[in-house]
Amino acid sequence: ATPGPTLAATTSKRSVLINEIQEALRKELSMKESVKTAQELYHKLTSETLPSGFTLIQLxxxxxxxxxxxxxxxxxxxxxxxxxxxxxxxxxxxxxLEKSL
Incomplete structure (x- = not known):
């Protein structure tokens, strides 16, 4: 049987994931002032470099x-x-997730 992940590994992985979310959120929030709709945001994000491993979906x-x-x-x-x-x-x-990361 394969042992489960240790608490440290799980906590470390969670920290990495939260950092990735924060990076994506910062990118979205930095553009919020210059776009008025989600579709404008989508078109603006298509010309940006997304965080590693992320995919942009429109619908x-x-x-x-x-x-x-x-x-x-x-x-x-x-x-x-x-x-x-x-x-x-x-x-x-x-x-x-709560928005107050």
């Missing part, structure tokens, strides 16, 4: 997502979803 809503491969499928490990009014939600493994 059904503008999202920055990070996919990971699991044993049986691909899964979204992180996502920043932007509503049309430029409000946003952060998710880590499908759990909503």
């Amino acid at each position: 059904p809503k503008v999202s920055l997502v990070k996919m990971v491969s699991t044993e049986n499928r691909m899964d979204i490990s992180l996502s920043l979803e932007v509503d049309e009014d430029l409000s946003f939600h952060l998710y880590h493994r499908h759990s909503l």
Whole structure:
């Protein structure tokens, strides 16, 4: 049997993921002042270099997502979803994160 991850490894991985979310969030927030809709944000982000491993999705809503491969499928490990009014939600493994990172 393969031993599970240690608490230190899990905590370290979580810190890396939170840093990646913060980088994506900083990029989104820095552009918020110069765009008025999520679609304008999407078009602006298409010309930017995204954080490593992130993919930009336009529909059904503008999202920055990070996919990971699991044993049986691909899964979204992180996502920043932007509503049309430029409000946003952060998710880590499908759990909503507080915006006060």
